[in-house]
Amino acid sequence: MKDKNINVGSLKGIMEEISNILSCAPEECDCSEIENDMYANMQNLLESMRFFLDNELNKKYMEKLTKQEAIKLHRHMWNWIADKTERTGEFIEKSDYFDAMKIPPEERPYSLCYCCEYGKQQSNGVFTGRCKYCPLDWKSKGDYYTCCRKGVRFDGKGLFRRWSSACNIEESIELARKIANLEVR
Incomplete structure (x- = not known):
């Protein structure tokens, strides 16, 4: 059975890439409605990942x-x-x-x-x-x-x-x- 531990480094790397992509706000770009929706979805995904990461790391830190x-x-x-x-x-x-x-x-x-x-x-x-x-x-x-x-x-x-x-x-x-x-x- 594979180890189900979270690779925090990989997750942080993915989050950093998403943050870089999101640094260009749709208001500053000539974006279509679909691109605006994708931007909003990526923001939501990033927030979900941050929440998940915070909870997992806090669990590991505090469980002892x-x-x-x-x-x-x-x-x-x-x-x-x-x-x-x-x-x-x-x-x-x-x-x-x-x-x-x-x-x-x-x-x-x-x-x-x-x-x-x-x-x-x-x-x-x-x-x-x-x-x-x-x-x-x-x-x-x-x-x-x-x-x-x-x-x-x-x-x-x-x-x-x-x-x-x-x-x-x-x-x-x-x-x-x-x-x-x-x-x-």
């Missing part, structure tokens, strides 16, 4: 994530966010961490959160079961240990949700530090 690694990476990221916010006096997003660490999109964890990625991994990708596998204690009530709510569903009072809607820099720093130092459950 252990509970200890998830916690360690979580703490590093949130301390970095708190430090950067404090240093710059600006609100910092989770995506800023991955950009600064030069982590390509295909290697970023689910929801830009290592604990969410770990939960996804443990629940075999089942959406409704991910939160209960979070390795950290968010001090929330109910069946799920969630970062987004404190008690009732969708109340928006969870620590992460409060951080993402913080109105001032000091609050943002304080909440990021709390998130970084959550207890393990």
Whole structure:
């Protein structure tokens, strides 16, 4: 039986060729309707290939994530966010961490959160079961240990949700530090 692993290099090469072809937009060319349709189809194909590649590479990168690694990476990221916010006096997003660490999109964890990625991994990708596998204690009530709510569903009072809607820099720093130092459950 042939190896069914994806040849990432070949796929990236094909994607680069399609990108080169698409660099000439139909508006700039004297194209027929059929050529315009082909252009649109190639754009869709390229997006599908990117989506597939991102998912496959992310799967390979993240499938070995252990509970200890998830916690360690979580703490590093949130301390970095708190430090950067404090240093710059600006609100910092989770995506800023991955950009600064030069982590390509295909290697970023689910929801830009290592604990969410770990939960996804443990629940075999089942959406409704991910939160209960979070390795950290968010001090929330109910069946799920969630970062987004404190008690009732969708109340928006969870620590992460409060951080993402913080109105001032000091609050943002304080909440990021709390998130970084959550207890393990």
